[in-house]
Amino acid sequence: MIPFDFEYYKPATVAEACETYRTLQEQKKSVVYYSGGTEFITLARVNQISADAVIDLKGIPEVQVLEMQGDQFIVGSAVTLNQIAESRLFPLLAQTVRGVADHNSRNKITIGGNLGSRLSYREGVLPLLLADCKVRVAGGMKGEGERVVSLSDVFDKQLNLEQGEFLLQILVDKEYLDLPYVHLKKTKQSKVDYPLVSVAALVKDKEIRMAFSGICEYPFRLGEIEEVVNNTTFARKEQLKQVVGKLPAAILDDLHGSAGYREFVFRNVVQETIDALEWAQK
Amino acid sequence: MISNGKSKTVIELHVNGDSHEVMVRSGDTLLDILREQLGLSGAKRSCENGDCGACTVLADGKPIHSCLSLAIESCDQSLMTIEGLMGSPIQQAFVDNWAIQCGFCTPGFILNCHALATEHPNASDEVIEEWMCSNLCRCTGYQEIKEAVQSVVRASGNA
Numbered sequence: 001m002i003p004f005d006f007e008y009y010k011p012a013t014v015a016e017a018c019e020t021y022r023t024l025q026e027q028k029k030s031v032v033y034y035s036g037g038t039e040f041i042t043l044a045r046v047n048q049i050s051a052d053a054v055i056d057l058k059g060i061p062e063v064q065v066l067e068m069q070g071d072q073f074i075v076g077s078a079v080t081l082n083q084i085a086e087s088r089l090f091p092l093l094a095q096t097v098r099g100v101a102d103h104n105s106r107n108k109i110t111i112g113g114n115l116g117s118r119l120s121y122r123e124g125v126l127p128l129l130l131a132d133c134k135v136r137v138a139g140g141m142k143g144e145g146e147r148v149v150s151l152s153d154v155f156d157k158q159l160n161l162e163q164g165e166f167l168l169q170i171l172v173d174k175e176y177l178d179l180p181y182v183h184l185k186k187t188k189q190s191k192v193d194y195p196l197v198s199v200a201a202l203v204k205d206k207e208i209r210m211a212f213s214g215i216c217e218y219p220f221r222l223g224e225i226e227e228v229v230n231n232t233t234f235a236r237k238e239q240l241k242q243v244v245g246k247l248p249a250a251i252l253d254d255l256h257g258s259a260g261y262r263e264f265v266f267r268n269v270v271q272e273t274i275d276a277l278e279w280a281q282k
Numbered sequence: 283m284i285s286n287g288k289s290k291t292v293i294e295l296h297v298n299g300d301s302h303e304v305m306v307r308s309g310d311t312l313l314d315i316l317r318e319q320l321g322l323s324g325a326k327r328s329c330e331n332g333d334c335g336a337c338t339v340l341a342d343g344k345p346i347h348s349c350l351s352l353a354i355e356s357c358d359q360s361l362m363t364i365e366g367l368m369g370s371p372i373q374q375a376f377v378d379n380w381a382i383q384c385g386f387c388t389p390g391f392i393l394n395c396h397a398l399a400t401e402h403p404n405a406s407d408e409v410i411e412e413w414m415c416s417n418l419c420r421c422t423g424y425q426e427i428k429e430a431v432q433s434v435v436r437a438s439g440n441a
Contacts, residue, residue: 041311
């Protein structure tokens, strides 16, 4: 049971959602966009989040889309992780999200919720960062318009949308869907756990692209790391040392794994990934 | 647009083939309402955090943690609790394989296994394990539970 009262709205259109948000804002109410709701309920139950109102986006048809449209793979933000995993239209994304939480939870967790999570892992974003995808965003305080932007423009460490905006759809070009790929997730003990290290990688134009979660405070893709990974003049040991040196933030050091252990796992995972994709570089 | 203010509202839930009017706050979880207003105590209150699977119910045939769903968002779904599952092969398989110890986790496991056998009648061991990761048995009777699921899957796969 959630210990505080809030208003619940489930709009049927983007325009209704935008109008509802603005009206609630004018009434000085705090508003949370809601989709799968697993994180909201978990945090609200223990008073770590509060809201005067939630706007449930699941009734908007555009956020439920999961299909090819021309040369683009379209994923609505309220599509569940299991729907993505089962569709296998983008195998790397399917495999990556299949590693998030447990099967029952993935029947509720949505890709939009995963990208906007307060937790640091947000593994669903890794393949999307590699695929140079775009996102369609709606809402905001200025009008009811939608905008299409590169994911990298609105995702830096976390999803950074403007006030009142919400993620409507993710757009992935067809050319990225069937590229050679690897996803590895290492946990401390249990299969269902937060990652010590999670890596998604694919090969585009004979270059390996890699994005990581779990090793630092936020998920990331870094060109400097990819330069080292694709530099075949390095001996492997030196290559791994260089990759560790390029990490954008301190290695996480917590109950799930010490920094030293995570670094050890990270080196192994990077090596395993390069080994698995070397054939596709030739 | 569906909406609900801060006061309680009457909504209709479709559970086990019947429609029920219940009075909910927006913050009431599906688990709260099933147990406290409909008297359906088969879904167990345990971790309330989506970790244990004891509260598993089926929503449109998909297993979910009812502790991580709001009752108000469930009113357009067809819900099934353990009380609504009659004569399923998986129930007999749990008996035949001694897949029950204290029984607290059993309703959640059975609903999850029923959904698995329905959706994947030829499920591989990998798929069975993936689905079963959603439920915890603190008596640790996992092997018997897995054997119960395998017996149903094998039977339906051979049918």
